[in-house]
Amino acid sequence: MIAEILAILVGIGLHQTRHIIDNLHTDSAVVKRLSSYGVGYIGILPVLIMFLIMLGVDRETRTKVALAYLGSGTMTGIGVFIGYVLESLGGNDGGDN
Helix, strand or coil: CHHHHHHHHHHHHHHHHHHHHHCCCCCCHHHHHHHHHHHHHHHHHHHHHHHHHHCCCCHHHHHHHHHHHHHHHHHHHHHHHHHHHHHHHCCCCCCCC
16 A cells, blocks of 8 residues: 555656646747656656565566666657657647647
């Protein structure tokens, strides 16, 4: 139960970064959106590791899981970025219209 409460508190803390992101000196909704995705994605990693420890997963396996998580998220994030680029080339800036 403590891990679940900590995870919720991490989520609340990560949400507080929205105020920082909203005040970035950019008019780009895409930059703000990608920043929010990135903060959330990176912020989940310690929670994931905490749950793996709770489940008794050994250190080597936790390292492999963390690397797989970061690698898959990075590659997927690059795909999302390319999707925004393709939208902008098609005349849609990806912003909230």
